[in-house]
Amino acid sequence: MKIICIGRNYADHAKEMNAEAPSEPMFFMKSDIALLRPGTPFFYPNFSKDIHYECEIVVKIDRVGKNIAEKFAHKYYSEIGLGIDFTARDLQQKCKEKGHPWEIAKSFEGSAAISGQFIDKSKLDLASIQFSMTQNTEEVQNGNSSDMLFSIDAIISYISQFMTLKKGDLIYTGTPKGVGPVQIGDELIGFIGDTKMFELKIK
Numbered sequence: 001m002k003i004i005c006i007g008r009n010y011a012d013h014a015k016e017m018n019a020e021a022p023s024e025p026m027f028f029m030k031s032d033i034a035l036l037r038p039g040t041p042f043f044y045p046n047f048s049k050d051i052h053y054e055c056e057i058v059v060k061i062d063r064v065g066k067n068i069a070e071k072f073a074h075k076y077y078s079e080i081g082l083g084i085d086f087t088a089r090d091l092q093q094k095c096k097e098k099g100h101p102w103e104i105a106k107s108f109e110g111s112a113a114i115s116g117q118f119i120d121k122s123k124l125d126l127a128s129i130q131f132s133m134t135q136n137t138e139e140v141q142n143g144n145s146s147d148m149l150f151s152i153d154a155i156i157s158y159i160s161q162f163m164t165l166k167k168g169d170l171i172y173t174g175t176p177k178g179v180g181p182v183q184i185g186d187e188l189i190g191f192i193g194d195t196k197m198f199e200l201k202i203k
Contacts, residue, residue, distance in 0.1 A: 001035075003030035003034055004169065005056075006173050006175075008021060008149075010147050010177065013177045015177070017062065018038045021149060024150075025159070028103075028106060035112050036084075038198065039183065042202050042203070043203050044182070047108075048089075051182050052089045052179050052181055053140075053141075053179060053182055054087060054179050055141045056082070056173055056177035058114060058167060058171065059077045060075055060080075060168070060170055061169040062079070063127075064164065064165065065156075067161060070153050079119065079121060081197065082197035083114045083190075085111070086112070086179070087106055092106070112170075115190065115198040119192060119195065127145065130144050131143055131191045135182070136186055142176070142182060143175070147176065152171075184202055185203075
C-alpha cells in the first residue's frame with residue numbers, strides 16, 4: 001500500500017506558503033507506517049515544535065493500473081475519503097533551506113490521518129466536493145474540489161506514468177488555504193459536505 005500526496009494543488013494554499021503554483025502535479029510519498037488509523041489519537045512527536053494540519057480529499061485506488069489515460073482514470077477508484085497530512089513545518093523549512101528531501105517532515109509515523117468511512121463517488125459531484133475541518137469547533141479550512149489545479153482523474157493519470165497504482169493505494173489530493181499548527185489537547189473534525197468523516201484528538 002502506497003500513500004501518495006499531492007503538493008500545492010490549490011492556488012490559495014500555494015500563495016499562503018509563498019510558493020509558486022506548479023504547472024504539473026507535484027507529488028511525494030509517505031511511508032505505510034505514516035497511516036493513522038481511524039479512532040487513533042495523534043501523539044505530538046518530540047522531534048518537532050511546529051506540527052501543522054493539512055486537511056485533504058483522499059482517493060482510494062481499487063484497480064491495478066499503469067500509464068492510465070485521464071479519460072479512463074475514473075475506472076480506478078470508487079470511493080472518496082478525507083484525511084490530514086500532518087507536517088513538521090520546522091523540519092520542512094530546514095530541509096528546504098538545505099535542499100534536502102522532505103521525508104523527515106512529511107513521512108513520520110502517524111502523519112497521514114484517514115477517515116473512518118469513505119463515500120461512494122456516485123453520491124458525490126466529483127467536480128465540486130465541498131469539505132471542511134474544525135479545530136476545537138472553529139472552522140479553519142474550507143475547500144472545494146472545483147478549486148483543484150489538477151483534478152482527481154488528472155492526478156491519477158499523471159502518477160501512473162511513473163509507478164503502477166495498486167488496489168488499496170491512497171492519494172491525498174492536496175489542501176486548501178488555512179493550514180496551521182496543532183497543540184496537545186486540540187480536537188480536529190473533518191467533513192465532506194455535512195457528513196462527519198473523522199474526529200481526531202491531539203495528545
